[in-house]
Amino acid sequence: ILKLQFLYLIGFHHTTVTMGFLDADMLYPSAKDQKNAHKRKRLVQGPKSHFLDVRCESCSQVTVVFSHASTVVVCASCSSVLAQPAGGKARITAGCSFRQKAE
Numbered sequence: 001i002l003k004l005q006f007l008y009l010i011g012f013h014h015t016t017v018t019m020g021f022l023d024a025d026m027l028y029p030s031a032k033d034q035k036n037a038h039k040r041k042r043l044v045q046g047p048k049s050h051f052l053d054v055r056c057e058s059c060s061q062v063t064v065v066f067s068h069a070s071t072v073v074v075c076a077s078c079s080s081v082l083a084q085p086a087g088g089k090a091r092i093t094a095g096c097s098f099r100q101k102a103e
Helices: 002-009 031-036
Strands: 051-055 062-066 081-085 090-092 097-100
Touching: 062 081, 062 090
Parallel strands: none
Antiparallel strands: 051 062, 051 097, 081 090
C-alpha cells in the first residue's frame, strides 16, 4: 500500500499500477462497459430506450416509433406494418430504413 501511495504522490496515473483481481478501473469505467451495463448500474443512470424515425418502404413516409413499442405500428398513409413487438424491443420490418431521433 505504501508503494501505491508513493506512486500516486509522484504523479503516476492510477491505471499504471496493477492490483491483481482489481484490475478493472471502477472510478473511470470505459464507454463500452457503460453502454452494456444495466440502466441503474451505470455511472450516470439513464434509459436504453429511444425514439426512431422509420421510413416506410412502400410510400417513403417517415413515422416516429418508440424503440420498445408494445403494439404493432402501422404506416398512417398505406397501412403497412412498420414494427412489431418482440418481448423487449420492437422489431422493425425488413426493408424499412430507420435512424435514432436526435435528442
